[in-house]
Amino acid sequence: MSSALLAGRRSRVARPLQYLALAGYIVFLGFPLLFLLTTAFKTPRELQAPDPTFLPQSLDLANFGLAIAKANLVQAAGNSLIVAVSTTIVVTLISLPAAYALARFKTRLRGIATGWILLSQVFPFILIIIPLFLVLKQAGLLNSLLGLILVYTVWSLPFALWMLQGYVAGIPVELEEAGAMDGGSKLLILVRIVLPLLAPGLVATSLFAFISAWNEFFFALVLIQDPALQTLPLTLARFVGAEGQVQLGQLAAGSLLATIPSLLFFALIQRRLTSGLLSGAVKG
Amino acid sequence: MTAATASPIATAPAPRRRRRQAFRNSRDAWLLTLPALIPVVLFSVYPLVQGILLGFTDAKAGLNQVVTFNGVDNYTRLAGNELFWNSFRIGLVWAFGVTILQFLAALGLSLLLNMNLRFRGLARTLALVPWAIPPVIIAIMWRLMLNPSYGPVNEGLRAVGLPGDINWLGSFATALPAVIVVGVWAGMPQTTITLLAGLQNVPTELHEAAAIDGSSTWQRFWHVTLPALRPIIIAITTLDLIWNFNSFALVFVLTAGGPGGQTMLPMLFAYNEAFRYGNFGYAAAMGNVMVIVIAIFLFLYLRSQARSRLS
Structure with a gap:
């Protein structure tokens, strides 16, 4: 200032x-x-x-109507929504207890988790996608939205966990101790004291998971071949090659529609997202 | 911000009794982490290890393929594969080009955002928006921008009397530079916000003292701001470098590696090798070579961090 x-x-x-x-x-x-x-x-x-x-x-508005009809945008948006919402729910549910453990217990887990979070950010995905392709194929999860949800969950988990544990660490442990002195059980303390205070962090984390699943392209490109199961980025990328060379207006209209959800979510969390990242950056 | 300011409370030196309690709780910690741990081990640790190993086999796509270890065969083959090294060179030009330009642009913008200027809020929001847009759509948007006949870039060139018929993404000379500019646009948010956070943490007393000593703006920037930002600059540029080296979707949709392989980033090359030609083992070997490059970046980063800690 x-x-x-x-x-x-x-x-x-x-x-x-x-x-x-x-x-x-x-x-x-x-x-x-x-x-x-x-x-x-x-x-x-x-x-x-x-x-x-x-x-x-x-x-x-003709472009919008034509893009929706030609590129099958409604179906693709449905698929994207299913995948993004499911990923968000699963990521939030499993990262909540893990984030609490990482922030509150000083175990060896912390070091391992931090190492993995860093590693997951820097690895070239080509090394992961080939075995993942083979594993999912064996499990019959290739070409299925369930398989995609699984992969997205695992790959947005590290960053979500890192964000969320930062929010947990921001809640003074004294509040929990006070609750324990008043005779509250551990579970009661978590539900009554920690969870409400964690709400903003949970919102930010879940929206992060949503946006990264909604935007993802590479895994979907490899794992989904069935046109009926394509997510929005896949459909739009195909549209570029097929019609998009000539129908620029439709291409723009389709792209615009596909951006709206993540822009909306982004507008909601913009402040939290930056402050969360700022704290991470400052600490690091 | 809340997390950063409040965390010292949580990590305050614990009394001895608390430490014993923490020890007893380590079983709880494992239990709480288990739901996250299992999927991570199954679907990312395991594939990762498997992927590295695949790089030493002759694995191919298709049913009932017998996979055998072939030692360093893949790598001797790779050593003679000129197309791969060319793509590697393009990948390095792209990664360094985007990272350096992105850093300079983001540094300028974050300095401006740290001042009390009007329209600061608008610029801040615009700097963040690329984050929310899927890379595929960023690519589509820039294809429209750079369209040879209808795109506004050529339109603008024509308006000022310059040759306005450049096929930016389609000709050998301009494809890589054009793609790099799009990469800079797409990657601005993280770098700008991180640098801005760093700037806001530079102690103002230092600036004031330097100003009283009569040093110029430029001197203050060079001798006060920049040294204070150093750790953050090194961290974010290292991460940017690695992210850009690994990037895929943007260039895949912009040019698919063309024209004539001019923008064939290593990830695109390896993707084609694996999923168009079915050479899983060979593609994984390319991935392993990429890991070595990334490891070098990380090593240089850690060394410079250690050095700045010593000094």
Whole structure:
């Protein structure tokens, strides 16, 4: 904050340059999004006009209808939703007790877990996907949403666990001890004291799990071949090759629709997500 | 933030009695962790070990294939595979290119965001949005942006009188640089937010003292801010480097490795080897070679961390 004060006291030349740089960043980051939005509403004729306007001439929704019909977006969105919601529930349920244990008990587990969390972030997935492909094939889980849910659960678990245990560590252990002195059982203390305080952390963690499952592409590409089971990213990637070369408007419309859920979730947790990551970054 | 500020309470030095209790509780800890541990061991530790081992076999896709260990055969074959080394070189150019540009862009943005400027909130939100967008959609969006005939990038070039018919993703000279720019766009959030967090932790007293001593903005940045940020810079660039080296979806949808293999990242190459040609063992061997590169990055990171701790 006070570095900002210092900046204010500084020369008058720097300020306009700073705004110029900030404007540059806003254009670089924001323009592609804006372009995607306007393209989705343009008719094919508008898109191919020799002197295109930036804004669409009318709010034409035809692209959305066509994209939904052609790329089978409804079915794909259904699949994505099933996978993302199930992953979120399973990840939350199994990371909750584990996060508590990691944050509260000083065992060797902590070191192992931290090591695994780091390792899971840096490994090239090609090494994991081949054996996983073989294992799931043997178990009859290839080409099934259940198999995909399993894989997503395991691979979003490390980061979710790391986030959640940070939130547990933030709850003063004295509160639990006070509860124990009042004669509450361990379970009662956990449900009545720890769980309510952990609610924001649980929200952030579960939304993280949701977004990563909703956005994932590589595992789905390898593990799902049946067109009826494709998730949204798969369907859209196929659409790029098939129709997307010509039907730019439809491609943009489909992409826009597929982004809405994760953007909404993101808007909900933006503050928590950054603060959670900030604490991790500062500690690390 | 709450986690960081409150955690010292939780980890405060425990009295001796508490320590004994913790020891007794270690069985509970295992029990609580078990539901997470079992799937992780079954579906990530086991495949990982298996994957490394596969790199020393002649495993192939298909039913009833007999898998035999062939020692270092895969690696002697790889050593002579020019296409793979070319893809490796492209992977390194991509990873370093994206990481360095991303770092410089994110550093500039986080410095601006740390100042009291108007529109700061808008820039902050925009810097985070790429995070929420699936990589596949980021790729689609940039395909539209870079479209040779209708894309706004060429449109803009034409508007200022430059040649506006560049096939960004389709020609040999521009494909890799264009893909790198998209990589920078997609990876801005993590780096910006991490650096911003670091900037907010630089003690303001240091800045004030330096200002009183009459040092310029640039001197303060170079001698106060940058050294204080050092550990965070090293950590985030190492992670970025590894993430970028492993990246797949973005480039797969942008160019699928083309034109003529100009953007064939190692992950794409290994993916094709495994799932288009069915050479599982050979592809896993490529994965093992990638692990060595990542291990070198990590080693350099840990060494520089240890060194900064000593100094």
